[in-house]
Amino acid sequence: MNAGDTAWVLASAALVLLMTPGLAFFYGGMTRAKSVLNMMMMSFGAIALVGVLWVLIGYSMSFGTDAFGGLIGNLDKFGLHGVLSTGKDMPLQGTIPELAFVGFQAVFAIITVALISGSIADRAKFGSWMVFAALFAVLVYFPVAHWVFDANTSGGSFVGGWLNHLGVIDFAGGTAVHINAGAAGLALALVLGKRNGFGKDPNHRPHNLPFVMLGAGLLWFGWFGFNSGSALAANGTAAFTWINTLVAPCAATLGWLLVEKIRDGHATSLGAASGAVAGLVAITPACAAVSPLWAIILGVLAGAVCALAVGLKYRFGYDDSLDVVGVHMVGGIVGTLFIGLAAGPGAPSGGTGLFYGGGFDLLGKQAIGAFTVLGYSFIVSLLIGLAIKATIGFRVTNEAEEAGVDIAIHAETAYSSAASGGNGFHPLGGKEAASEEISRFNADDLLTQSTKAGKVTS
Incomplete structure (x- = not known):
């Protein structure tokens, strides 16, 4: 066990946990004043619920002994069985206690679930959201985390997740977190339908832009733990990813604001906050795979593409309230595929992209990873959402929506x-x-x- 590595991973876990309250401010500021508490409660509810589920079964399903050919872990670590040994016998994950790894991965599960809530702002029952969050975590996130993150070996043979074994590069969660959450958000937006006055009511504009800016800042701060902590060591890889986590969202902010200025004539604070988040999303899978120069290019691309993508909901008629699809799903796809183009063989993640003479092999693997997760998450989330709608109901009444979800629900x-x-x-x-x-x-x-x-x- 290395004390420095352990300290860094524990600190990173705390940074990632802070991202979810940061997300609560980011989303809360973007909703109406009479729905802000409900929006923030969805994030805090995710913390409470997923934290418990992770310790009980989530870690074992994601990182337990592989079952069914890389599809899911079994329950041999139920309730962290075998992880809690103390003293010299404490099991390690690399150079850190496995228990530190448990905590670090727990906060990834938490924020993935919380991200989905932005797609159903202003109109969802809190109890129904909590039921969905539990089922999504168990049926979608835990298996997908196993596919992407579990790189375990046994006796020299690979026994981890199938996407990891395939060679898909996703250093910190572009597929398992962002594409996963964005696809689920799209499914729920379709299940719940449009808000009253969608696209017409000016009252649906963000009610507190300082909250949005504060939330974006907290997300960016915590994201250094999200990406650099994924090195699981205080080493050169952590430093490499730290720089990319700085520069990509900087470039993405400029890209988003440029699109706004050209398209609308204004560069807005909401655009700056959204652009930073779009850049953070895109660099997440690629932070250890591309150089800082390529990270700048990726950031500009992600900022511009996501700024355009958020308008798709008006063209196609789905009400993704806070642009989970346009920022997280689209940004995650851009970052994941970009690895297939610009991954440099000298980067910590390895891999050789098309621009470095690697051909289409890596790009094809990245596409498989991105669209497999997207399809699985969308289909299962849609089925869960429809089941909840048909049984306990998912959407509040029109009267409650007009009066405000905060009053009606809380x-x-x-x-x-x-x-x-x-x-x-x-x-x-x-x-x-x-x-x-x-x-x-x-x-x-x-x-x-x-x-x-x-x-x-x-």
Whole structure:
């Protein structure tokens, strides 16, 4: 065991965990004021739920002894059995305790599930979301993490995931995290349908852009643990990926803002935040496979492509509320395929891309990895979503959506002093409090409208 490597991985795990509260701010700022708490609760709910599932079965399904030819791990490490030995007998993963590796991979599972929630903002039941999160983690994320991340060998023979064995390069999760979450987000957007007033109601614009910028900053900060921590050591590979994790989102921000300026005439703060995230998504699989110069090119490409891709929802008529598809699925595909073009043989991940004379071999493997994960995640997520819709229901009522999901589902408001004169605490709780607050909102709206029209009477 190496103390420096262990310290770096534990610190990286903490950085990646911070990304999910950062995501809560990023998504929360992009929603309406009356849905921000529900949006943030979806991220915190993912932390609570997936953290428990990971310790019980998730780690074993993802990194346990391989079963079914690289498709999934078995349950020999249920409840971390065999991982918790102490003292000199503590099992290692490389130069770090396996327990540190368990924690590092846990936060990857958490944020993957949380990312999906942005596609169904403003209209989803919290309980139904939690049911989906649990089923997605077990049926989709845990198996896919095994396919992509498990590189275990036994007796000199490879016994890990099949995509890893195929030679797909995904250093930190472009397929398992971002394409996976983006495809699931597309499936749920189709299941729940469009928000009321989608594409027409100006109230669907982000309500708090400083929240968005803060969330993007926290995501970027945590992403250094996400990518550099995946080296599982404090070494040159971690330094290499750190530089790429800096420069790619910088370039992507410029690429996104350039598209905005040319297309709309304005470079926006929302665009800057979204561009940075798009660059982080794209460099995730490629951070140890391409040089910093290629990382700049990838960043500009990802920023521009994702800026254009977010508009596809209006053309094709699906309501991906916070652009999970346009940023994470598209950005993940761009980064994963780019490896097949620009992977340099001198980079830590190895592999030789088309531009370095490697032919189409690596590009073909990258395409298999990207589109296999996309298809599997989309189909299974669609089936889970349809099952929930048909049983307990997935979408709130039109009345609850109009009044605000925060009040209808959580009986709270984020800005209660400004909105209703209250303090956000409802001693009655439940439906009584929600009904009371909805009535108050309706009355306030009526008074505001009447005042503007000059029709207030005694």
